[in-house]
Amino acid sequence: MSFIPAFEDMPSFLDDINTLDKLKTILDPDILEQAFEYAGVATVRRRRLPLEAVMWSVIGMSLFRNETVWDIANRLDISLPGKNKLVAPSALVQGRQRLGFEAVQQTFQLLANKAFSTQAFEHWCGLNLLAVDGVSFRTQDNEENRAEFGSDSNQFGEVSYPQIRMCSLMEVSSHLLLDSSFDARRVGEMTLAQRLLPSVPDDSLTLFDRGYYSLGLLHEWQNQGSNTHWMLPARKDLQYQIQSKLSENDHIVTLSTSPQARNKFEGLPGKLTARLTTYQVGGKRYRVLSSLIDPIRFPYDELTEVYTQRWEIELGFREMKQGLHQSKHILRSKKPDMVRQELWGLLLAYNLIRIVMIDALKDNESITPIQLSFSQSMRQVVAFLMFTPIHSPSQLPNHYEELLTTLRLFVLPQKAPDRAYPRVVRRKPTKYPHKRKMPISS
Template sequence: MAGVPVGLPAGIRLSDHISLGVIAGAVPLARVRKILAETGRASERDLPASVMVYYVIAMALYMGSSTREVLRCLLEGLRWLWGAEAVRVAGKSGISQARSWLGEAPLQRLYEELVQPIATPATKGARYRGWRLTSLDGTCLDVAYTEENRSKFGLPGVSWGESAFPQVRLVALVENGTHVLFGARLGRCAEGETPLAHAVLGALRPDMLCLADRQFFGHALWSRAVSTGADLLWRVKSNLRLPREQVLPDGSYLSTVYPSETDRRHRSNGLRLRVVEYRLAGIADAEPLYRVVTSILDPQRALGAELAALYHERWEIEVALAELKTQLRGARVVLRSETLALVRQEVWGLLLAHFAVRGLMHEAALQANEDPDRLSFSHAVHVLRRKIPHFAALSPSAQACPA
């Protein structure tokens, strides 16, 4: 459940290399203003729309603090630059009105345009034989219990009755080497991950190798993913019919999947794929046999044993989603928004905040010639939280500081 709101930390000793300009660097003010204009949300009220965009992102960094306290902290730098009355800290109702005016669209557009894979050739652990490694998965986030949230998002079923909170479902891709969550789509908790995944897979590119767990495999979704030009490595269920049509030198074999039994009988609309079977000897609770399928049909491009080992990199998205849900949002913390549009706005802000932190970590890893996995996400979040009161990159009006 949500924690008791607390005050934000006072400014203390700061890093020599890290500033909250990181957020403005990840989400540039010029881009914010452009999207606000394009979506018809630009305004210069007591709480300008550009300030509210950064406020929604800052909310994700301080889930345990009150909405008014988050705004006070964000505006502290502005008050120092422009005087005590330049931007006033609004009350809860004023903040809610400003967020409602802003709406979901600008945050979603910013996410879709800015949040992309960021690994460079120098990024350690981001590639396999030239492919950029990505993974597909989903999760659910608890939202505040209101009648609108319950009716719009739904209550997930549990062993006894229903969950205490409505949930929004999130499906996304992750760039394994940097943990950047991109291509995300949001939906009702009852909607299931597969329908959302059809839209998410549109973010794949031909240089990518996408990993996914067995609940995603199906003829339609596999076909959608293959059409992007990316290569795939997905686990499949043990009862899936995969006849051995051609055994390959590395022990893997070629097979064909069909959309229906009628297509199978007529050998129509089939999709050719390669199957790798393996066992995990000496591992407690390991299943008797694991099967993964891949669109890489030539074993010379990727040996079966390598693909079997590589598949377990899929857990990188589990780690990234844990960063989003636990280390950034806070364990068992409920999203605070009470309407459909503001819940979705808050989730886009959460994803943008995660992107800003991960971008910071990637830059630090490159400078230190380290794998980003070796850096602490929690520490990076802590640094940003300490630095926010000293952020003065936004003007109280477009006239005061032109883009």
């Protein structure tokens, strides 16, 4: 999805525009209008702080992590012209409450759907590569957040900050988020992953972590659309029957479902057919289970390499937490609904930056968007939003092209093929102090 047509569609007879109009060229006003109508917050009243401005304040909470919401609104100059240029802090609080979180959620989903449907992504054996994984965010420690989200606990009670658990669906060749679902700490990732089913596109392969092994979930995922496949590491205690041998390390197997799973997932059959593939890397043996049972369309050599791309979603989470949030561990909002709004704003800000990075490489087939530095690209996008001259609307496409040209300079070096230091099991701490050895006196 290119932003340039949005610039070119702007009326050329305008002699002056404000910053809010410039921001509208980045985020399609039609998407905002649909989101406001869906959430039931649309209004014809002309406010000093319109909903569009409040939306950008929420997005700015992630783009300007170290600044207050009041400073963000005033720096972006996103209020309507009036006698007083500054926006009162109370007006922003009321504006965020008026906006709610459903409008931000709908904006994120509409933008993600439009971006995925209008861009050409890399394919593997004719399939889009996706990944699903979970991540947690800390919230402000107060009674409302503890009651709403919960936290880790032991025999002494709750022992950590309230946490909100999120599960996301990501396109791995661009790190574009297609959808996310989050809920209280007590809600498992399996449940959250099941909520992502309506967003699974046709002709796709989704890579799961080992912990997502649930025949009910995998069956629903495979039957969600046309050619919606899945893959995950096989458990060590996997029970199966060999249906046919494709090669020594490649089998078509039958998996038996439990009565409990059949009661939980309607339409789950008693047996499922899957493919069990075994391979070695660096002398270590791996097994992956998948729904790719056609050996002609999905050759063995291809299957042994594709699962390594699941780690791209971990890098995407790092970009959000360390890049956008600058390693700030706690979300700034204090009310549960505002926590949800802030988190949807984080996902929306992340996707906006990712879309610009995709746009920068739309005509370059030798470099993928994930080869660009996210942190450097983020800084340039923020600088574009803040400092691009707005006195001449006809020059905005040229400024945007300059932004894309600058982003192409941020190509990362090639990843190291092997770890310099292998992974090791961390020593479990002991509650007893270490006793020093005393020298033996003669």
